[in-house]
């Protein structure tokens with residue numbers, strides 16, 4: 001199975017999300033070996049869940065979740081509350097680590113709360129120095145220099161990092177950083193790369209569909 005994840009970041013209104021979903025659904029061809037995962041911002045999670053309710057091959061994820069379980073934590077969105085809608089959650093994205101000052105301790109709490117509520121954490125790491133938690137089955141390697149810059153890391157460098165990380169056998173390895181339909185094929189068709197995390201290029205549903213189609 002290959003996993004291609006759309007990370008919309010802090011983009012799209014309710015209307016724009018509806019338009020994206022309609023366009024996506026009129027172009028999307030399900031494939032037995034592909035799971036697209038759509039990760040909208042929190043305010044769109046329920047709407048996307050409803051738009052894709054009958055499309056069993058498409059999964060929904062969040063871009064983050066709270067490190068608190070529930071209670072008096074104004075503004076937090078918990079794993080428990082998200083678990084009705086999502087199957088996956090990105091955890092520890094470099095933008096959360098930087099702009100949210102997220103520590104390894106916080107990332108670890110989020111991974112374990114996701115697991116507790118039946119959500120599969122997709123742990124994002126910047127390099128081999130970020131912790132890898134063995135209770136996460138998905139690791140997304142996203143070198144900071146490649147995110148949103150148009151400077152995607154070469155397949156060879158990505159594979160060298162995978163080797164350095166010495167991952168447990170069951171762990172799925174995902175690459176992210178300036179993935180487009182022009183470069184996606186060389187990553188996604190490599191046997192050691194299980195998926196792609198796509199930011200900018202996922203904002204356009206047709207571009208995202210053409211990345212999905214690059215799987216052979």
Ligand code: PGA
Pocket residue numbers: 007142146147148149150176177178179197198199200201
């Ligand atoms: P990008 O973002 O595709 O715009 O580089 C990837 C990400 O940060 O998940």
